[in-house]
Amino acid sequence: MCLSIPAEVLAMQGDEAEVSVNGNRLKISLMVLKNVKPGDFVLIHSGFAIEIINRDEAEKTLEIARLMKADKI
Amino acid sequence: MNWLEGYRSRELCEALMSEIRQLAAQPLRFMEVCGGHTMAIRKFGIPSLLPETISLLSGPGCPVCVTGRAFIDQAIYLSGLEETVVCTFGDLIRVRGTDASLEKARAEGKQIRIVFSSLDAVELAKKNPEKKIVFLGVGFETTAPGTAAAILKANREGVKNFSVLSAHKLMPPAMEGIISEGIPIDGYICPGHVSTITGTKMYHPIVENFGIGCVVSGFEPLDLLQSILMLVKQVVKRKPKVEIQYSRAVKPEGNPEAQKIMREVFEPADEWWRGLGVLSYSGLKPNRKYREFDTREVFELPDFREIExxxxxxxxxxxxxxxxxxxxxxxxxxxxxxxxxxxxxxxxxxxxxxxxxxxxx
Structure with missing residues (x-):
């Protein structure tokens, strides 16, 4: 039930945003998340954006595993 | 944005599996307390990738699963009242009450609607001022801010015919409840999107009071294996701590705006959990300021017993x-x-x- 899906913010108006989920456009609420801007990828849960996805951290997580793999070779 | 290839990479997962195999010499039991993890662990066959020394247990992490039959009975009772419409997420529609599910009650003509968001229920209330709209507030800390936001919106816009029947639950009391029952575990795989909202402060008492490590995990195979490796390392080093593996979506401080809205609208309440019974302050209900949006204050509800x-x-x-x-x-x-x-x-x-x-x- 806590499933959240990533979506790209296309446009914003007040506390609403239009987002794209794999090309499907949805209207979602920004009532529980601040500092969102168009182009951000956000996590959507039950019609609300709950967090901005941190791209640097996403890369870092992968990098840790890549280093581990390199270490094994 | 597409990291899926990396997070599902066989080579990267094998590197993690190899490290886990080297370190996990002793029997270890890790529990996940998130339905999303339960599904991901089985879907990706994670147990089959681990050495036999590691057991993965599913805990009380699925809100639908821990919600009592009496709550469904209350919802069905309300849906049968004149001019009353019950709104629910689709997840709950097939859960059985004592005699029927919401799905069955709807088929029999009761007023039950499936909504995508709590705000849809507020809109329904605005469009139908002659009806009483009851939203079923089910879910953990991930979902509760949305319910709180709906109450704030209804309050701001003077919507008087909207209320919430809350069965919202909080994760830490259940995690402590598991330990208090003496169920042996060596670490918690902590819920990703609950932690997106709450941050990680709430897990520190579990480490400090019980010596059990907590790693907040993402939902891809690489996430889960990395989280398990982090827990294995904590046990081997005998240094339980709170760590975040899912750092692309979870910050130590969580989402302050969502926390603020929850604090504004809700107060802690005792809640019944399937398997654990009533846990003190493990739930949320609208506080005194917003009591007119609490279904239990608006309606006279009969008592329903929990019968499994x-x-x-x-x-x-x-x-x-x-x-x-x-x-x-x-x-x-x-x-x-x-x-x-x-x-x-x-x-x-x-x-x-x-x-x-x-x-x-």
């Missing part, structure tokens, strides 16, 4: 004491198309995930 179906092991399964295959109903009287227990209803329930990914035998 004969033979159903959901309560034991939700504590990691039994596996679905140990239930006599599993795959026979209880299947995804005709579920008896709540753990078979939800796609994130332990029973349905086992049925789907492990087979019914």
């Amino acid at each position: 179906p004969n033979g159903c092991l959901c309560g034991e399964i939700l504590k990691g004491l039994k596996t679905p295959h140990q239930c006599v109903l599993f795959g026979k009287a209880c299947t995804p198309s005709n579920p008896v227990g709540a753990c078979m209803v939800s796609s994130e329930g332990a029973c349905q995930t086992w049925y789907t990914y492990e087979g019914k035998n």
Whole structure:
């Protein structure tokens, strides 16, 4: 039930945003998340954006595993 | 943005598996307390990638699974009242109450609507001022801010015919409840999107009081293996701590705006959990300021008793004491198309995930 899906913010108006989920456009609420801007990828849960996805951290997580793999070779 | 290839990379996962195999010499039991993890672990076959020394247990992490039959009974009762419409997320529609599910009640003509968001229920209330709209507030800290936002919106816009029947629950009391019952675990795989909202401060008492490590995990194979490796390292070094593996979506401080809205609208309340019973301050209800949006204040509700179906092991399964295959109903009287227990209803329930990914035998 806590499933959240990533979506790209296309446009914003007040506390609403239009987002794209794999090309499907949805209207979602920004009532529980601040500092969102168009182009951000956000996590959507039950019609609300709950967090901005941190791209640097996403890369870092992968990098840790890549280093581990390199270490094994 | 597409990191999926990396997060599902066989080579990267094998590197993690190799490290886990080297370190996990002793028997270890890790529990996940998130329905999304329950599903991901079975879907990706994570147990089959681990050494036999590591056992993964499913805990009380699926809100649909831990919600009592009495709550469904209350919702069905309300849906039968004149000019009253009950709004619910689709997840809950097939969970059985004592005599029927919301789905069955709807088929019999009761006023039950499925909504995508709590705000849809507020809109329904605005468009139908002659009706009383009851939203079923189910879910953990991930979902509760949305319910709080709906109450704030209704309050701001003077919507008087909207209320929330809350069964919202908080994760830490259940995690402590598992430990207090003496269920042996060596680490918690902590819920990703609950932690997106709450941050990680709430896990520190589990480390400090019980010496059990907590790693907040993402939902891809690489996430789960990395989290398990982090827990294994904590045990080997005998240094339990709170760590975040899912750092692309979870900050130590969480989402302050969501926390602020929850604090504004809700106060802690005692809640009943399947398998654990009533846990003090493990739930949320609208506080005094917003009591006019609390369904229990607006309606006179009869008492409904919690009666579990004969033979159903959901309560034991939700504590990691039994596996679905140990239930006599599993795959026979209880299947995804005709579920008896709540753990078979939800796609994130332990029973349905086992049925789907492990087979019914």
